[in-house]
Amino acid sequence: MMKQRQTxxxxxxxxxxxxxxxxxxxxxxxxxxxxxxxxxxxxxxxxSGSGKSTIARCIxxxxxxxxxxxxxxxxxxxxxxxxxxxIFDLSLDVGTVLQDTDGQFVGLTVAEDIAFALENxxxxxxxxxxxxxGWSRRLEIEHLLERMPHQLSGGQKQRVSISGILVNDIxxxxxxxxxxxxxxxxxxxxxxxxxxxxxxxxxxxxxVEHRLEEALLADVDRVLVINDGRLVADTTPTxxxxxxxxxxxxxxxxxxxxxxxxxGLDVSSFPVLGNFMDVSLSDRQLVQIEEWARSIPKSEKPxxxxxxxxxxxxxxxxxxxxxAKTLSNISFSIQNGDMVSxxxxxxxxxxxxxxxxxxxxxxxxxxxxIDNQETSRLSIKEIADHVGFIMQNPNHMISKTMIYxxxxxxxxxxxxxxxxxxxxxxxxxxxxxxxxxxxxxISALSYGQKRRVTIASILxxxxxILILDxxxxxxxxxxxxxxxxxxxxxxxxxxxxxLMITHDMHLMQEYTNRTLVFDAGKxxxxxxxxxxxxxxxxxxxxxxxxxxxxxxxxxxxxxPAKDFxxxxxxxxxxxxx
Amino acid sequence: xxxxxxxxxxxxxxxxxxxxxxxxxxxxxALSLIVMTSYDTRFLIGVMIFSLYxxxxxxxxxxxxxxLIYFVLAxxxxxxxxxxxxxxxxxxxxxxxxxxxxxxxxxxxxxxxxLFYELNVAIKYFSTIPLALIFVFTxxxxxxxxxxxxxxxxxxxxxxxxxxLRYIPDIQDSFFExxxxxxxxxxxxxxxxxxxNRITRSAQIIMPLxxxxxxxxxxxxxxxxxxxxxxxxxxxxxRYRPFASKDIAALALVVGIVLIGMYLFYVNGGRFxxxxx
Numbered sequence: 101m102m103k104q105r106q107t108x109x110x111x112x113x114x115x116x117x118x119x120x121x122x123x124x125x126x127x128x129x130x131x132x133x134x135x136x137x138x139x140x141x142x143x144x145x146x147x148s149g150s151g152k153s154t155i156a157r158c159i160x161x162x163x164x165x166x167x168x169x170x171x172x173x174x175x176x177x178x179x180x181x182x183x184x185x186x187i188f189d190l191s192l193d194v195g196t197v198l199q200d201t202d203g204q205f206v207g208l209t210v211a212e213d214i215a216f217a218l219e220n221x222x223x224x225x226x227x228x229x230x231x232x233x234g235w236s237r238r239l240e241i242e243h244l245l246e247r248m249p250h251q252l253s254g255g256q257k258q259r260v261s262i263s264g265i266l267v268n269d270i271x272x273x274x275x276x277x278x279x280x281x282x283x284x285x286x287x288x289x290x291x292x293x294x295x296x297x298x299x300x301x302x303x304x305x306x307x308v309e310h311r312l313e314e315a316l317l318a319d320v321d322r323v324l325v326i327n328d329g330r331l332v333a334d335t336t337p338t339x340x341x342x343x344x345x346x347x348x349x350x351x352x353x354x355x356x357x358x359x360x361x362x363x364g365l366d367v368s369s370f371p372v373l374g375n376f377m378d379v380s381l382s383d384r385q386l387v388q389i390e391e392w393a394r395s396i397p398k399s400e401k402p403x404x405x406x407x408x409x410x411x412x413x414x415x416x417x418x419x420x421x422x423x424a425k426t427l428s429n430i431s432f433s434i435q436n437g438d439m440v441s442x443x444x445x446x447x448x449x450x451x452x453x454x455x456x457x458x459x460x461x462x463x464x465x466x467x468x469x470i471d472n473q474e475t476s477r478l479s480i481k482e483i484a485d486h487v488g489f490i491m492q493n494p495n496h497m498i499s500k501t502m503i504y505x506x507x508x509x510x511x512x513x514x515x516x517x518x519x520x521x522x523x524x525x526x527x528x529x530x531x532x533x534x535x536x537x538x539x540x541x542i543s544a545l546s547y548g549q550k551r552r553v554t555i556a557s558i559l560x561x562x563x564x565i566l567i568l569d570x571x572x573x574x575x576x577x578x579x580x581x582x583x584x585x586x587x588x589x590x591x592x593x594x595x596x597x598x599l600m601i602t603h604d605m606h607l608m609q610e611y612t613n614r615t616l617v618f619d620a621g622k623x624x625x626x627x628x629x630x631x632x633x634x635x636x637x638x639x640x641x642x643x644x645x646x647x648x649x650x651x652x653x654x655x656x657x658x659x660p661a662k663d664f665x666x667x668x669x670x671x672x673x674x675x676x677x
Numbered sequence: 678x679x680x681x682x683x684x685x686x687x688x689x690x691x692x693x694x695x696x697x698x699x700x701x702x703x704x705x706x707a708l709s710l711i712v713m714t715s716y717d718t719r720f721l722i723g724v725m726i727f728s729l730y731x732x733x734x735x736x737x738x739x740x741x742x743x744x745l746i747y748f749v750l751a752x753x754x755x756x757x758x759x760x761x762x763x764x765x766x767x768x769x770x771x772x773x774x775x776x777x778x779x780x781x782x783x784x785x786x787x788x789x790x791x792l793f794y795e796l797n798v799a800i801k802y803f804s805t806i807p808l809a810l811i812f813v814f815t816x817x818x819x820x821x822x823x824x825x826x827x828x829x830x831x832x833x834x835x836x837x838x839x840x841x842l843r844y845i846p847d848i849q850d851s852f853f854e855x856x857x858x859x860x861x862x863x864x865x866x867x868x869x870x871x872x873x874n875r876i877t878r879s880a881q882i883i884m885p886l887x888x889x890x891x892x893x894x895x896x897x898x899x900x901x902x903x904x905x906x907x908x909x910x911x912x913x914x915x916r917y918r919p920f921a922s923k924d925i926a927a928l929a930l931v932v933g934i935v936l937i938g939m940y941l942f943y944v945n946g947g948r949f950x951x952x953x954x
Contacts, residue, residue, distance in 0.1 A: 203896030513863030
């Protein structure tokens with residue numbers, strides 16, 4: 101790639117670009133200047149709100165066509181000036197895969213979705229069918245052509261979206277946060293796919309992401325780092341990882357790199373850093389890492405303080421036919437003060453379990469006891485006094501316009517007197533850090549703040565157990581850390597038992613002491629997170645991916661990978677961030 | 678996890694399913710128009726038998742349409758009663774004859790003409806409703822948009838309609854999810870509370886639902902624009918099914934029925950068949 105760079109004209113040029121949305125008071129991009137050459141794979145990385153999505157929109161013409169604003173400088177894509185081109189013309193140069201895998205699925209079936217752009221170009225039916233067939237075979241989705249979107253996994257949807265772009269023979273592929281809605285296994289698969297198609301077909305590929313370690317699997321040539329609207333680095337992955345840029349702007353470094361640094365290795369001496377598989381460690385260096393890990397004292401697991409939630413031999417199915425059980429023979433018990441992660445593929449039964457615990461649906465057989473009370477005799481409302489359920493999408497829970505009213509709703513419904521409601525609501529708002537906003541409309545809040553409103557509106561009911569569905573989905577490292585620190589505070593200071601449905605491997609490792617792994621309606625494992633990460637079968641069943649930490653752990657001369665992971669996590673928790 | 682008995686297309690392979698979507702749409706519109714205009718009872722009975730036969734051929738599972746049928750029946754009965762309530766002697770005016778079967782209170786007498794008129798209206802319902810159900814339940818939604826486009830509706834509108842149909846199950850799912858969230862916070866939605874309460878409380882669910890849907894629409898329209906939807910005056914359709922000989926035969930049959938209906942206007946000297954003269 102490096103050699104081509106001198107000989108070919110850049111395919112994308114940002115010439116001292118400044119941009120400000122009409123709807124915003126400040127500039128989103130400040131003096132952004134870079135070139136992209138044909139055939140390069142570029143990763144644009146930065147925290148939320150840094151301006152990285154704005155750059156993507158400048159490339160595909162959504163700026164200024166869909167999102168108007170003031171642009172200074174010039175953006176040129178494949179010889180076209182973006183600011184004066186229509187979004188339709190640009191779509192022949194740049195194929196965009198949006199971050200919302202469900203939302204961008206336009207066709208009723210896979211075949212129609214792949215064909216969508218061809219239909220709009222008035223391509224004849226026979227030619228259209230041939231192209232759809234060819235590309236679906238290349239991306240190995242030809243057996244899915246007649247399926248509907250809701251029958252696909254996240255990774256399959258991503259393949260369909262990518263095929264729908266590739267059918268047009270477009271030179272530039274732009275992916276806006278392709279990992280945002282995928283589980284780790286699908287994320288790794290998508291990155292491998294991007295790597296192989298962009299190398300095979302000589303595409304110019306732009307990936308916009310905030311998850312660095314996973315994105316590096318796509319074998320990127322260059323990383324552009326954006327922070328506060330400025331381009332702060334334009335360099336190779338190796339050079340970037342040797343610098344301090346990432347820690348300054350709050351993007352998480354790869355875990356293996358953390359481990360190497362903790363162990364006192366000089367990372368600047370490595371010729372290649374990036375994807376862990378490409379990093380060569382000598383035996384002496386591995387011994388050094390192992391010695392460091394051995395020096396960390398293993399913490400004792402605190403004893404449980406009595407069961408707060410007991411699930412006994414639960415069976416459940418949505419249909420009356422006996423064959424298809426959504427959950428079968430599930431038993432476990434949760435101790436007071438536990439912080440538990442629940443993992444598994446979509447459809448493995450995680451959400452159903454949460455619904456059973458909350459009483460939204462009733463088990464076909466078996467018992468659930470909360471605080472030694474059988475839930476079968478309680479109404480949804482009564483269970484809600486013990487268990488709070490926070491949905492993934494805060495917009496599904498919010499029904500009032502003002503923050504105070506929203507948080508008070510549960511108590512108003514229960515007929516509490518007004519002065520007591522006020523006291524409780526203020527307290528919940530203080531815990532959630534929303535007290536200063538108590539008289540604000542909800543629409544003025546950020547997504548993360550809205551999530552806190554939903555948590556506050558459950559906290560007023562004073563439940564002992566909180567179930568959170570994907571509490572950190574789609575959040576960057578800074579927001580993730582903030583949210584998890586808050587949840588941990590609830591766990592420690594307010595003595596709440598926390599259950600989290602998640603795909604986030606960092607969350608499992610860093611914040612939970614137990615993991616329940618579900619697969620096809622069965623509870624496959626109930627163990628420590630580090631045991632899950634060092635067991636390839638569990639990783640596969642739960643659609644997780646091998647972490648670089650596990651890969652590193654496997655290389656160590658005598659310490660088992662599981663031990664290494666748990667020692668690393670313990671050390672990592674105590675390092676000030 | 679969508680329930681099996683949702684409203685909409687049910688895949689099958691009957692004669693009716695094998696017809697092109699456009700054929701079914703044209704047949705539905707043409708037959709409905711002639712049935713709505715004609716008041717020739719003999720003709721209406723013929724069309725009713727025909728459409729009930731087609732309905733039988735289409736083999737639509739009963740559980741999918743049960744609730745809908747009950748609703749339509751209730752609505753039809755209500756409508757027939759309302760006609761009588763407002764115009765108890767309308768049939769007398771129409772047929773220019775008055776055969777009193779029973780004297781009622783005030784103007785509410787029972788005449789053979791009124792009964793005959795309302796019978797005609799009832800037959801109309803039983804002729805058109807099966808046709809509508811056939812169209813909705815046997816037309817692949819993928820073909821729906823191209824059928825509309827084929828009969829002259831702009832492809833933008835056609836596509837919007839079919840997308841709306843596609844999102845109905847998603848919206849249903851969101852609705853249940855939101856309702857559960859509200860119930861957990863103490864909103865009583867079960868039969869334990871009054872109907873008025875249930876309705877006003879449902880309104881609390883509607884707001885988040887609308888915001889969600891608007892958000893969705895924005896993403897979809899961006900995705901469509903980025904793939905050049907709306908660039909050209911026309912578009913082709915991946916799922917479009919060209920007319921086969923059976924489509925032409927079916928349309929010929931429909932044209933024949935419509936012509937008979939129109940011929941009867943001429944024979945009867947108007948839209949009405951009048952047995953009272």
